Amino acid sequence: MRRLERCGLTALTTLKELPTKTSWLLRLGGLGCLRTHQCLPGTMSLREHALSLFRSAVGTVRPAPMLKRALKLQGEECPQLLVNSRAFPLKRDLYLVGFGKAVLGMAAAAEEILGDHLVRGIVSVPLGIQESLQRAGMQEMLLKPHSRIQVFEGARNNLPDSEALKGANAIRELAEGLTADDLLLVLISGGGSALLPAPIPPILLEEKEQLTKMLASRGAAIQELNTVRKMLSLLKGGGLARLAYPAQVVSLILSDVIGDPLDIIASGPTAASSHSVQDCLQILTKYNLLHSLPRSVQTVLSSSATKPTASEHYSHVCNVIIGSNTLALAEAKRQAEGLGYATLILSAAVCGDVGCVAELYCQLIRLLCLHTAGPAEGPQGTEVRGNLLQLAAELDIPGLNMAEFLQALQGLEPQKPLCILAGGETTVQLQGTGKGGRNQELALRVGLGLHRARGVEASSLGRCDVIFLSGGTDGQDGPTEAAGAFCSPELVAEALQEGLDAETFLSNNDSYAFFSHFQRGRHLLVTGLTGTNVMDVQVILIRATDR
Template sequence: MNKFDFKIHSYANDDRLAKIYHILNSALNAVDPYRAILENVRRDNERLFINNNRFNLNKFNSIYIIGAGKAGAPMARAIEDILGQTITKGVVVIKQHSPQQSNSTTNKIKLRTASHPIPNQAGVQGTSEILQLLDKATENDLVLCLISGGGSALLTAPVPSISLDDLQIMTKQLLTCGATIHEINTLRKHLSLVKGGGIAKHAAPAQIISLILSDVVGDPLDVIASGPTSPDSTTYSDCINILRKYDLYNAIPKSIQTYINAGNQGDYPETPKPKDPIFNRIINLIVGNNLIAAKAAQKQAQAEGFNALIFSTEIQGEAREVGKVLAAVAKQITKSNDPVPRPACIIFGGETTVTVRGQGLGGRNLELALSTVSEVAGLEDIAIITLATDGDDGPTHTAGAIVTGETYTRAKKRGLDPIKYLINNDSYHFFEPLGNLLIPGLTETNVNDLAFIFAF
């Protein structure tokens, strides 16, 4: 059964579309946050099993549940279904307009909503409630931290000398300059009381277990949601280098520039590093990631009769350049049935970036798709699909787009020039009139992006 309807108009009333739907749904279902928690956490009376770790619940005076991220609601519901009344209190910050926002099924865990990707006052308030819980934690308590993609924006507690307004300005600058998530989160960690090991610092000496749904290529613990319970390897010097790399050093708010320079000179403490004793009682566990979704898609594609291949789940780089690679692979299949013969499904995973130079609307998945339109024009029985697994590609309400060999011709008949739209970063308005957008709604999971080449 398909949980998500992507509203794809290409291949309408065609059994090929049904196969595509099955494959995309299988990928998302495999990283369903509720399911991920249940697969990694179980309870047997007063014994709690988390992966290979066993805990006696009777030894804890209090059990606190905290967290932040787009998958926070289903993760919280799963933990509450497992632990029930043994939970003392909980606060999890989720993205506003999440499907479960207005009809939460949690009782002991409060779900607070905030904005993403630009932090807002609601995120500050929700994070403040989390810190109030952690202030009560002792060495005889258990803190379960539910972390998923989007947590960097939703978990917000700026250092005292930085205003929320200035943090919002810097975030917008970083998101549009082409910086990687590693680079963006390096800045975020050094301007926060909770990122870069900050939550660990507040919760120590309690037993802390973080259950993490990864949205970062390679699953680096210190980058996912800016590593609230992980040691940080980056420095204030790295922050300065990143700002200079993207010509932002003199463009960011003065308060941030002053703070980072002071930190680099030793006036402010560095983020906690690997040997800090605050990490002695912390377990960080990845419960879902991009590879799990890609493998599920591959398995379903094989069941649908495709020769399926996972090309890589480490795809990074400028979206429009990665699009050229996907188009080249599509051409190769058409030309020589390589790297796998038709019917083929080739799966890519990762996260690209976009350097915004135009005034249009779109996200990295839409831009990646747009960059393939001219390249695959005229190819028969070829489809390229891009998919943000959270259902939300940048500032749009879409998850991605579908491109076929006929897309270029259809666009030209409507007066849509893919090159001009690409130059203006206006991928949304290119695909919208063609009916080629993927619109599943918010999925409440987040494990990076997926892209597919189908050769029928």
């Protein structure tokens, strides 16, 4: 253990030793991971690599590198903003507004780039974030002492509240006062919906909060939730962009939604909405809420335009996704190839029930082991391929063509270690009262599936070293202090020897308790807050064992 600590390996530190919310960058160390690869044998280095790949995925969508890639300022006489190479002249004043969980760090990085050109800014960020970042030593995510950006902290528990309303009102006033010669830079990230509440009168904030809570508790997906929110808000659904007209609006967006839909991320305050009041009514009907709506909500819905505002009304707006799960995976792929892995990205949109997704990963790992253990996959290979095609059809992951993926897999060099990367967000239907998160639950379910598969085909699984890692890129998996967890085909059997039955923990959604107890937290991924959020990332690493 001491040897690992020297190599900067947080994931192997015992749980008791872990300070909460410490800067994950400090704790993961800039150089430790690659060094440990040379000093550790067997699966240890696979695990080290998985950690290093997760780290590089998250690192590339951290606010500062992301902003620096996307935003540049050029020219002294006639300054202009360059956003992904598109030029926006700064004719008069440059303003900044932002809302979302990752926006403070984005604002700090933007202010550094914009310097004195920035006249004034307002950001609405989660309650307590400045103190947390301060405590975690993440100074680079905090605004400088004489910053021109005013900070509003609110939305306790990710729900709109009076503090967030103050921030939203300030942002609204700023936008309303802009002229045709001004430029408004808008920073948007996940959590933005709750941080930018502006209910259309006569709707009260409490009524909107209540409706949001009810929809969420009845299982509404974020697309549904935000379709409703857009209809009830002055700023969502393109409202902010319309208020800022005729100023030029440039939005830099960090996506936390599958498929990066501009009009759903933070409820699309600067994007043309593709939804109508009918869509909203359909959702309220689906969740049996139509007949219990407050009178104010009924009034607003009945007077809403039947069609969304046409997209030509947004010609003054430029929306750019500057960070996403796709970008994070692309960086991890680059790193994995550098480490010598034959690498494929499964999808950046893996979603669906956590149990089905776990089964998909188990079947995939079985196939990868057959491929690695070679020489031929045989009838087992045919069976597993069939299972994968069926599971992919059931899950209906947007943009994933499993047949093409399997084809690409066959083209990979079998002598090389394999790396499969994926991302997205699973759904956990809570049945029990335990503590966990969707990544820890996924890792434990994959561990259990592999344990069962080992019972029937020890041959190929036993001839490979396998590591599976699932982690939330924001560094927090559910209400736990871990970001996720690692598993291997041996995990469940080893835990049984310690008297820990994975199935019992899973039936109570108690994955965090399982991983905390098992080998004193050795398989937990603990990163602390990362200051960004592009959903979750999964890493699978496989190589033929030396034994």
